[in-house]
Amino acid sequence: MRLFRLQPEIYKFDKFSEFVKEFGINDKDVIVVNNSIYDKFIKELNLRSVFISPKKYGEGEPSDEIIDQVLAEAAKNEFDRVVAIGGGAVMDIAKFLVLDNVSDTLDVFERKIEFKKIKELIAIPTTCGTGSEVTPYSVAEIKSKGTKMGIGIDEFLPDYAVLIPELLKNIPYNFFAFSTLDALVHAAESFVSPGSNPYTDIFSEKAMELILKGYKEISEKGREYYSEIIEDFLIGSNYAGIAFGNTGVGPVHALSYPLGGKYHVAHGECNYEFFTPVFKTYTKMAPDGKIKKFNDLVISILDLKDDSDVYMELDKLLNFVWEKNKLNNFGMEEKEILEFTESIIEKQQRLLSNNYMPLSKDQILNIYKELF
Structure with a gap:
């Protein structure tokens, strides 16, 4: 292969x-x-x-x-x-x-x-x-x-x-936030993909390091600092592209597509909505596999304590970069929780199958309900 x-x-x-x-x-x-x-x-x-x-x-x-x-x-x-x-x-x-x-x-x-x-x-x-x-x-x-x-x-x-x-240089902050969050998801989904391997891991790990360390600097020095280190994010995005260009992406993207398609939410913001909820679900399902390596990597990059709640800390940092919305704030209706879930299962099997662990219909529904 x-x-x-x-x-x-x-x-x-x-x-x-x-x-x-x-x-x-x-x-x-x-x-x-x-x-x-x-x-x-x-x-x-x-x-x-x-x-x-x-x-x-x-x-x-x-x-x-x-x-x-x-x-x-x-x-x-x-x-x-x-x-x-x-x-x-x-x-x-x-x-x-x-x-x-x-x-x-x-x-x-x-x-x-x-x-x-x-x-x-x-x-x-x-x-x-x-x-x-x-x-x-x-x-x-x-x-x-x-x-x-x-x-x-x-x-x-x-x-x-x-x-x-x-x-x-001087791209609008929302463009910066949405695009770099998108790159982070690319690197993360590539890292836990069944198609990942030691070669793709090199690029996905480095991409996550550049992006998360950059976010940490911005959280310490203020949002306006992003333009000073924009080249790091450009290279990090490129690394993430190399990684997922070889592995593909997965359920985070699948869950984001109906929201983006119907309500014209920026692609990076859509992916950001579903990123940590999907990865938290993975951790509950099979905590000792590649997801553990992902969690340990985030702990190392962010210099957290080994017993830290990795997703609480990650959400805190990402929420500084861009505050996460509830799905209903984009215009999504409650009835669409089921409609979007069924649409994903019908139309996005290419992405759903490229997962760390298969997500059931109920698990997808629960992620939507949690975010709604």
């Missing part, structure tokens, strides 16, 4: 202009980027590339309708490379542009077509969370189905991952 794969070549530059020169960005490149990043870092360079802003077709996280419109716009141009500059949403959209003969996004998610990659993909993150620059995954809201769907195919793996800390 394959243990580990790392396809993208990884580059790092201090400034965006250095990347442009090194990669010879030209008029045969389609650059997928939203206007805020374009105006701040790219406009002054007067590049002749084709620029596509997904926000022209809708706000928030990607949907199949938005991706279809981006595909249609890109099809009007001749291009050799796709450059994705943004957070996970931009990258998840841009990955579709590398495939041959795709006009209907749902055909890809439902695997109704043959996948053929015909363009190079350069991925440049402007948040420190998704790790999408090193993974073969894309997730989108499927409007007709009222939920999110994810797919992982080798064709979606970027050819180059480019880290440019300059692009993350």
Whole structure:
């Protein structure tokens, strides 16, 4: 069995202009980027590339309708490379542009077509969370189905991952919080995944160390300090992406999808809601397996006493980074506890099966009830 794969070549530059020169960005490149990043870092360079802003077709996280419109716009141009500059949403959209003969996004998610990659993909993150620059995954809201769907195919793996800390300086605090919480969940779910191994553990452990130690520094020096150590979070996110790109993620993501899909809650915030409740359930079910190594690792990173209530301390720290909401505050209704649970069991088996321990219907219901 394959243990580990790392396809993208990884580059790092201090400034965006250095990347442009090194990669010879030209008029045969389609650059997928939203206007805020374009105006701040790219406009002054007067590049002749084709620029596509997904926000022209809708706000928030990607949907199949938005991706279809981006595909249609890109099809009007001749291009050799796709450059994705943004957070996970931009990258998840841009990955579709590398495939041959795709006009209907749902055909890809439902695997109704043959996948053929015909363009190079350069991925440049402007948040420190998704790790999408090193993974073969894309997730989108499927409007007709009222939920999110994810797919992982080798064709979606970027050819180059480019880290440019300059692009993350002074990102809004909520973007920082949601994206880094997302990266922490990626690393944690990878660590306890049945597909984890000594190679993936190296990256997931280091990712958790960078993120949690960074949070600890912020809790001591104040929230505004995050911009001073943003590069640590960027690299931590990248490590987490490498880890879960090889192992996949699991039930935390599965439970988050209906909430995010229906109420348009940020992906990282959704994952944060379900992170510790799922891991507490794992600990109760099988406390002496890989979950014990996870708990011991958190105790070590946070410099806690061995008999500490690890989840109480972890929740306390994470709640400083971003205060957790009750699910009803997002608009969720009580009747949806059962509806979401049944939807997950029906539609998210790919994620539910990638677990430390299988979660029953009753256990999923209880997690929703606890958080509601």
